[in-house]
Amino acid sequence: MKLGDKIATREAYGKALAALGETHDFVVLDADLAEATKTVYFKKAFPDRFFDCGIAEGNMIGVAAGLAAAGKPVFASSFAMFAAGRAFEQIRNSVAYPHLNVKIAATHAGITVGEDGATHQCNEDIALMRTLPGMLVINPSDAVEAQAAVKFALEHNGPCYLRFGRFATPVLHDPDTYSFELGKGEVLRDGTDVTIVATGLMVSMALEAAEMLSAEGISARVINMATIKPLDGEILEKAAVETGAVVTAEEHSVIGGLGSAVAETLSMIHPVPVYRVGVMDSFGRSGKVPPLLKLYGLTPENIVAKAKLAIAAKR
Amino acid sequence: MEATKLTELQKIAVKIRMGVIEGVHAAGAGHPGGSLSIADIISYLYFSEMKVDPKNPKDPDRDRMVLSKGHAAPVLYAALAEKGYFPVEDLKTLRQADSHLQGHPDMKKTPGVDMTSGSLGQGISAACGMALCAKLDKKDYRVYAIVGDGESEEGQVWEALMFAAHNKLDNLCVIIDNNGLQIDGAIHEIVSPAPYEEKIKAFGCHLVTMDAHDFDSIEAAFAEAKATKGQPTVIVAKSVKGKGVSYMENQVKWHGSAPNDEQYAQAMAELNAALAAL
Ligand SMILES: Cc1ncc(C[n+]2csc(CCOP(=O)(O)OP(=O)(O)O)c2C)c(N)n1
Numbered sequence: 001m002k003l004g005d006k007i008a009t010r011e012a013y014g015k016a017l018a019a020l021g022e023t024h025d026f027v028v029l030d031a032d033l034a035e036a037t038k039t040v041y042f043k044k045a046f047p048d049r050f051f052d053c054g055i056a057e058g059n060m061i062g063v064a065a066g067l068a069a070a071g072k073p074v075f076a077s078s079f080a081m082f083a084a085g086r087a088f089e090q091i092r093n094s095v096a097y098p099h100l101n102v103k104i105a106a107t108h109a110g111i112t113v114g115e116d117g118a119t120h121q122c123n124e125d126i127a128l129m130r131t132l133p134g135m136l137v138i139n140p141s142d143a144v145e146a147q148a149a150v151k152f153a154l155e156h157n158g159p160c161y162l163r164f165g166r167f168a169t170p171v172l173h174d175p176d177t178y179s180f181e182l183g184k185g186e187v188l189r190d191g192t193d194v195t196i197v198a199t200g201l202m203v204s205m206a207l208e209a210a211e212m213l214s215a216e217g218i219s220a221r222v223i224n225m226a227t228i229k230p231l232d233g234e235i236l237e238k239a240a241v242e243t244g245a246v247v248t249a250e251e252h253s254v255i256g257g258l259g260s261a262v263a264e265t266l267s268m269i270h271p272v273p274v275y276r277v278g279v280m281d282s283f284g285r286s287g288k289v290p291p292l293l294k295l296y297g298l299t300p301e302n303i304v305a306k307a308k309l310a311i312a313a314k315r
Numbered sequence: 316m317e318a319t320k321l322t323e324l325q326k327i328a329v330k331i332r333m334g335v336i337e338g339v340h341a342a343g344a345g346h347p348g349g350s351l352s353i354a355d356i357i358s359y360l361y362f363s364e365m366k367v368d369p370k371n372p373k374d375p376d377r378d379r380m381v382l383s384k385g386h387a388a389p390v391l392y393a394a395l396a397e398k399g400y401f402p403v404e405d406l407k408t409l410r411q412a413d414s415h416l417q418g419h420p421d422m423k424k425t426p427g428v429d430m431t432s433g434s435l436g437q438g439i440s441a442a443c444g445m446a447l448c449a450k451l452d453k454k455d456y457r458v459y460a461i462v463g464d465g466e467s468e469e470g471q472v473w474e475a476l477m478f479a480a481h482n483k484l485d486n487l488c489v490i491i492d493n494n495g496l497q498i499d500g501a502i503h504e505i506v507s508p509a510p511y512e513e514k515i516k517a518f519g520c521h522l523v524t525m526d527a528h529d530f531d532s533i534e535a536a537f538a539e540a541k542a543t544k545g546q547p548t549v550i551v552a553k554s555v556k557g558k559g560v561s562y563m564e565n566q567v568k569w570h571g572s573a574p575n576d577e578q579y580a581q582a583m584a585e586l587n588a589a590l591a592a593l
């Protein structure tokens with residue numbers, strides 16, 4: 001894995017599980033999607049520690065809770081729609097409330113699921129998971145960060161939601177030097193006129209947007225916010241004070257996700273205009289990923305447009 | 316069963332029933348009906364069947380009990396108090412804001428509670444996870460889960476049974492408290508999960524039936540479960556909701572309401588008389 005390679009974060013997740021299986025004692029559960037979630041790598045390497053729960057996500061989360069209650073760290077995987085969505089209440093009552101050591105690793109988040117369409121495109125999972133007391137919510141921007149986040153989650157004792165994508169995206173971090181830090185945003189590019197706070201696959205687009213803005217003489221800071229909960233208030237405050245305007249970018253509904261979290265935080269500590277790029281209160285649809293990203297405004301161009309609006313709205 | 320052991324268990328069961336009434340009366344709320352229907356089973360589990368030590372409630376090798384029908388928390392608390400996990404006086408703090416005795420079982424607050432429960436259909440899955448963990452760790456502890464008959468209308472109960480059978484969790488014993496009542500009425504008037512027998516066998520589990528208020532029957536059922544290898548056991552326990560308090564028996568309205576002072580006095584008088592007769 002090297003800078004510029006295109007790798008889906010789900011791929012990095014599966015590979016990380018298989019690598020960690022060599023050194024750590026843990027169990028992996030899936031719900032008949034192992035080939036797609038990439039837990040299949042672990043399944044092949046450690047068949048005795050892999051259990052396919054079948055198409056029964058609620059039970060899978062309960063089984064994970066029981067394993068954790070008996071002392072076994074466990075990852076439970078499905079698509080974001082069926083993990084965070086179908087099994088929300090099981091996660092809430094059997095995992096989050098008793099604060100058990102369960103990692104919910106959800107793949108196929110957001111509209112880049114593509115052809116399968118709206119029933120499989122979960123734009124609500126960050127919002128759902130973020131409301132749960134004690135739940136960590138991590139949305140890695142690339143394969144390097146994904147791999148590091150999996151290791152972090154395994155070594156952390158407590159509930160954690162990991163969000164991965166289906167679509168191959170560029171590697172932004174140097175695998176040799178990168179280290180994951182929970183709850184810390186990462187300044188990828190400095191700037192003074194506006195800050196773009198992005199998460200997941202929107203981070204690479206935020207960097208492109210900053211480049212486009214720079215060509216127009218606008219200096220944009222880019223922050224990668226891999227941890228959505230707990231959110232890095234310090235880096236946001238600094239950005240708000242120093243640049244006076246913020247744009248958020250996420251492959252998720254603008255309701256309840258990163259944009260909401262950033263706005264909630266800044267409204268308290270240092271209010272500045274916050275413009276949100278994300279899925280605008282609508283469902284997804286079938287299609288190839290590039291046209292879908294365009295249709296839903298998940299593009300560098302839209303980030304640029306929102307950045308200009310945010311700057312214009314500065315007091 | 317030996318006569319002295321039988322009398323001993325019967326006395327414990329009456330005391331546990333008193334604990335249920337004490338708690339629910341003091342709280343002015345709670346679920347006496349479904350607590351009383353499993354009072355004998357719970358007594359047998361904690362005072363004869365399970366390997367547990369109140370001085371070491373987190374012992375990794377202990378047997379575990381998941382009260383999947385979590386609303387019966389008062390009977391679990393009464394049993395844990397009787398067993399010595401915490402003082403019996405605590406039962407009177409049931410459901411108070413500063414109490415460790417929540418309305419539904421909370422493994423983080425109450426010593427001896429093995430799993431948080433209350434949202435019906437979920438506890439049985441956690442019990443499967445615990446039983447699976449024992450297999451993986453090559454430990455011989457057993458896991459018990461008590462499920463309500465109304466609760467068995469939840470699809471997750473059957474997902475869990477499929478999982479348990481597929482993974483040959485013979486260290487798992489599920490008890491279905493077949494008291495015939497749920498909140499809105501009799502099971503057969505709502506959405507009947509009957510007949511259990513055929514369903515349980517078809518789901519790959521070993522079926523045992525039990526009279527939930529006869530300790531010989533309870534003992535035989537758990538012995539058969541323990542002797543069953545290669546598949547989980549499901550015990551259908553024929554019970555009477557509200558058992559032991561005459562006016563609560565078989566009455567839907569005692570599912571989730573507390574006795575007033577007068578009703579409390581009558582219940583305690585009946586239970587004291589039962590104790591004296593033993
Ligand atoms: C998922 C869920 N739905 C609804 C309830 C509310 N509720 C609490 S007890 C109960 C009836 C349970 O009936 P049953 O399982 O037969 O219990 P028992 O008769 O043993 O008291 C219901 C619907 C709940 N706790 N969880």
Ligand SMILES: [Mg+2]
Nearest residue numbers: 464465496497
């Ligand atoms: Mg019932």
